[in-house]
Amino acid sequence: MTRRFFLGLVLSCTGALFGQQAQYGKSGPALLPDPSVTKGAVRIRSKAIVCSIKWGKDERHVTQKMKDAAYAAYGTARGQGVCAFATHMGENGKPVTEGCEIDHLISRELGGDDKLENLWPQPYTQPGAHEKDWLENRLHKEVCAGIISLTAARKEIKADWYAAYLKRRPGP
Numbered sequence: 001m002t003r004r005f006f007l008g009l010v011l012s013c014t015g016a017l018f019g020q021q022a023q024y025g026k027s028g029p030a031l032l033p034d035p036s037v038t039k040g041a042v043r044i045r046s047k048a049i050v051c052s053i054k055w056g057k058d059e060r061h062v063t064q065k066m067k068d069a070a071y072a073a074y075g076t077a078r079g080q081g082v083c084a085f086a087t088h089m090g091e092n093g094k095p096v097t098e099g100c101e102i103d104h105l106i107s108r109e110l111g112g113d114d115k116l117e118n119l120w121p122q123p124y125t126q127p128g129a130h131e132k133d134w135l136e137n138r139l140h141k142e143v144c145a146g147i148i149s150l151t152a153a154r155k156e157i158k159a160d161w162y163a164a165y166l167k168r169r170p171g172p
Contacts, residue, residue, distance in 0.1 A: 030162035033120035044111030098124035107136035
């Protein structure tokens with residue numbers, strides 16, 4: 001089976017699964033996932049469990065097939081469309097090439113699930129994946145410190161991750 005045939009098969013199956021091609025929303029300059037396709041999914045409901053897991057050391061369950069299906073749902077692919085690769089200088093002064101990451105709408109740090117309905121291709125444009133990653137870590141800290149409830153944090157990130165970021169963003 002060729003890669004092109006496989007991608008076509010994934011595109012057609014994803015269209016049948018979702019019923020439509022996802023359309024990115026916008027919040028200012030930031031892209032948001034399509035809520036009719038990326039609805040969000042929660043695996044862990046307990047604050048105590050969410051706050052006890054060493055994120056990044058736990059096991060992920062997002063397969064390459066799931067990533068391909070998430071790209072296909074949004075009519076793009078790794079390195080193409082909104083996920084086209086761009087190179088910039090990293091914090092260490094070395095070139096970094098990025099396009100998109102397959103991101104969790106409700107982050108794993110907030111108990112989000114590794115299911116297709118919680119995944120979307122998020123560009124590394126600014127603002128984009130790096131800023132949302134920062135927000136996910138910040139919300140996790142706020143939940144575990146009792147500043148915000150787990151439910152409220154999930155609601156904020158699901159409704160408009162960029163608005164939640166702007167409320168908390170670092171720097172001047």
